[in-house]
Amino acid sequence: MTPLLSVQDLNAFYGQSHVLRGVTLHVNPGEVVSLIGRNGAGKTTTLKSVMGVLRSRTGQITFGGQDISRLPSNRVAAQGLAWVPEERAILSTLTVRENLELPPSRPRGWSTERIYDAFPVLRERGHHPGSKLSGGEQQMLAMVRVLRAGPKLLLLDEPSEGLAPVIVQRIGEIIDTLRQSGMAVLLVEQNLKFASRLADRHYVFVDGQIVDEVLREQVEARREDLLRYLSV
Numbered sequence: 001m002t003p004l005l006s007v008q009d010l011n012a013f014y015g016q017s018h019v020l021r022g023v024t025l026h027v028n029p030g031e032v033v034s035l036i037g038r039n040g041a042g043k044t045t046t047l048k049s050v051m052g053v054l055r056s057r058t059g060q061i062t063f064g065g066q067d068i069s070r071l072p073s074n075r076v077a078a079q080g081l082a083w084v085p086e087e088r089a090i091l092s093t094l095t096v097r098e099n100l101e102l103p104p105s106r107p108r109g110w111s112t113e114r115i116y117d118a119f120p121v122l123r124e125r126g127h128h129p130g131s132k133l134s135g136g137e138q139q140m141l142a143m144v145r146v147l148r149a150g151p152k153l154l155l156l157d158e159p160s161e162g163l164a165p166v167i168v169q170r171i172g173e174i175i176d177t178l179r180q181s182g183m184a185v186l187l188v189e190q191n192l193k194f195a196s197r198l199a200d201r202h203y204v205f206v207d208g209q210i211v212d213e214v215l216r217e218q219v220e221a222r223r224e225d226l227l228r229y230l231s232v
């Protein structure tokens with residue numbers, strides 16, 4: 001199978017600081033893949049590098065067979081990638097609907113009505129200001145508003161962070177819904193329970209490198225290794 005996203009020998013830098021060291025990974029069409037590892041291991045930097053937000057990098061990144069390594073982030077997004085950063089970036093003075101309709105819609109993107117049908121709580125909250133949403137609702141809104149662009153691959157940075165277990169479960173269901181619609185997901189997580197329920201494969205990051213790859217069916221047998229990689 002030709003991968004949807006392919007990252008080859010990615011090295012990334014913040015000034016003099018060499019943060020990613022030879023990261024090679026891929027995501028197949030329709031696959032959910034997680035990047036796990038401790039704080040500071042390089043997971044977010046990998047997403048930023050793929051999106052073209054961090055330009056100080058070497059290596060090759062292809063999407064749908066096309067080299068996107070040199071493209072600015074707006075042109076990367078136009079190829080069908082969408083990034084949902086950890087900060088969520090919901091505008092507190094705008095309503096849910098206004099937040100939803102902020103990103104430009106593209107012809108293959110979801111309409112507001114389709115989003116409301118799939119996630120009815122957002123229709124109910126349509127006129128509420130962003131400041132009145134719970135953390136879980138903000139995460140949901142941040143994840144689904146990028147659907148208006150019709151991405152083929154969603155890059156999610158710690159969607160479960162700071163949320164109560166019951167809400168984390170709901171976020172997992174949303175990711176399932178997106179997967180069922182044919183979308184691939186590259187997910188940064190520190191919550192192994194959450195990641196292992198969702199992901200088909202896991203890449204383990206330590207100090208800017210991928211040191212292990214664990215398939216869904218291997219997670220149970222390798223749980224102790226995985227917990228060790230994540231423990232501080």
Ligand SMILES: Nc1ncnc2c1ncn2[C@@H]1O[C@H](COP(=O)(O)OP(=O)(O)OP(=O)(O)O)[C@@H](O)[C@H]1O
Pocket residue numbers: 014017019037038039040041042043044045046205
């Ligand atoms: N803007 C920045 N300037 C300088 N160094 C940075 C910057 N952002 C991250 N770093 C450093 O790069 C390394 C990788 O950070 P990164 O955010 O990719 O890690 P992470 O695995 O996503 O962890 P976290 O969960 O903390 O975000 C860390 O050592 C971090 O301190």
